[in-house]
Amino acid sequence: MHRFANPARFLRLARPLTPALFWLGLLLALGACLWGLFAVPTERLMGDTVKIIFVHVPSAWLGMGGWMGIAIASLVQLVWRHPLAGIAARAIAVPGATFAAICLMTGSIWGRPTWGTWWVWDGRLTSMLVLFFLYLGYIALANASSEKGDTSRVAAVFGIIGAVNIPIINRSVIWWESQHQKASITLGGSSIDGAYLAPLFVAVAGFSLLFGALVLMRMRAALAEMRIDARMRRMADD
Amino acid sequence: MAHRKGVSTTLDTNGRWWFGMKPKHQRLVLALVAFVALIGAGFIAAAALKEEASYFYTPATMAKAKIEPGKAVRLGGMVQKGSIVRGADGVSITFIVQDRDATQKVAYRGITPDLFVEGSGVVADGRLRPDGVFVADSLLAKHDENYVPKELADIDMNTAEHTKDTLSK
Amino acid sequence: MPHLPFIIAAFSVTGVGMLWLTVSSYLAMRRSEALADDLRQQP
Structure with missing residues (x-):
């Protein structure tokens, strides 16, 4: 892991990886959305609104996965002082928050015709909303860090503590009598028919690759800002 | 020279961008906002769940x-x-x-x-x-x-x- | 209830979100990297 601690080495890898992840991700995500929109059968009870699953589930996965990324990067930052870890955690925050918001909104849109409501305060929906607020808190703390590219320890600690919400989201449909149905895809298998499962997997893969590309772009921006910062300081000293 | 002016504005985001507040105070305010948001979310959730329980038959x-x-x-x-x-x-x-x-x-x-x-x-x-x-x-x-x-x-x-x-x- | 408006709304929300993320991240990266390269070339 420390092989990539060197920003120069990281950039040598990140520069070609960014467009590769982006275009492959875009291809898969767009393909899965078209597949999902035009080539899946109508669902028994929900009818055509089942198609919303192809944007709702990937955004839920990335909203939660993003916070796990922040938590792991924050841990690496605090324990091993890895110079890129704080930058990575910070780069994940805005895409993660956006996906959490997309998840909440598409879920709300899906809930109206199927459940009969835009919103209920059940365990799953509430804990997902809390995740969105945690992202906002993290972004505020990280942006208040004193140095460019250097994420404060307060933000890192917040990132790690906030991770307790992830298992709560995951278990919420079991712990509380909830409006949201229980998990469809578990380690034991899936109760989603193959006709929906195949494009769903492609959508999750595609959006994940796009997420990776976005994080790399943001890390590269932060590293460049750091270089500008250092250069300006040197010029000021002369 | 033109772009150097641009540099200083991007860098100033970590300087004094809030009503001339010192960075240290900014951090304090933002930390407070973050925690208030957290606690607020918790209260909303608790209130919602409580209400649910008392009216549900x-x-x-x-x-x-x-x-x-x-x-x-x-x-x-x-x-x-x-x-x-x-x-x-x-x-x-x-x-x-x-x-x-x-x-x-x-x-x-x-x-x-x-x-x-x-x-x-x-x-x-x-x-x-x-x-x-x-x-x-x-x-x-x-x-x-x-x-x-x-x-x-x-x-x-x-x-x-x-x-x-x-x-x- | 008609389904089409809900499907269009959900996919639009996702599309707008992705577009915003992509454009803002890409522009931030390009601007900062160009500036950093510019500064390095200066004496």
Whole structure:
């Protein structure tokens, strides 16, 4: 892991990886959305609104996965002082928050015709909303860090503590009598028919690759800002 | 030179960008905002869950509770098989909500959610009429974790047999 | 209830979100990297 601690080495890898992840991700995500929109059968009870699953589930996965990324990067930052870890955690925050918001909104849109409501305060929906607020808190703390590219320890600690919400989201449909149905895809298998499962997997893969590309772009921006910062300081000293 | 001016503005985001506040104070304020947001979210959730608990009845608890007619409460249970009767006007509907021990007749006017079928879970907000019928202002239908294409569904289109076990617990 | 408006709304929300993320991240990266390269070339 420390092989990539060197920003120069990281950039040598990140520069070609960014467009590769982006275009492959875009291809898969767009393909899965078209597949999902035009080539899946109508669902028994929900009818055509089942198609919303192809944007709702990937955004839920990335909203939660993003916070796990922040938590792991924050841990690496605090324990091993890895110079890129704080930058990575910070780069994940805005895409993660956006996906959490997309998840909440598409879920709300899906809930109206199927459940009969835009919103209920059940365990799953509430804990997902809390995740969105945690992202906002993290972004505020990280942006208040004193140095460019250097994420404060307060933000890192917040990132790690906030991770307790992830298992709560995951278990919420079991712990509380909830409006949201229980998990469809578990380690034991899936109760989603193959006709929906195949494009769903492609959508999750595609959006994940796009997420990776976005994080790399943001890390590269932060590293460049750091270089500008250092250069300006040197010029000021002369 | 032109772009150097640009540099200084990008760098100043970490300087004094808030009413001339010192960076240290900015951090303090932002940390406070973050924690207030967190605690606020917790309170909202707690209040919502608490409210849920105090107004929620199943047909069995409703029969025992002697709720006065006109009081706003929430009724949850399962739509009894064969009990949905749609009115001639197309928007009125009556059905029976059941749990393991009791049943409750419900009347509703409006468009029902897509997942509202016989055998599905339902949550109704409304009040009891003096004649004992529960008049719902809104209906919530539950989904189970299964996603099945229409043409593959070997069970009756208008039922959701498999939700039974999740609700009768 | 008609389904099409809900499907269109959900996919639009996702599309707008992705577009905003992509454009803002890409522009931030390009601007900062160009500036950093410019500064390095200066004496």
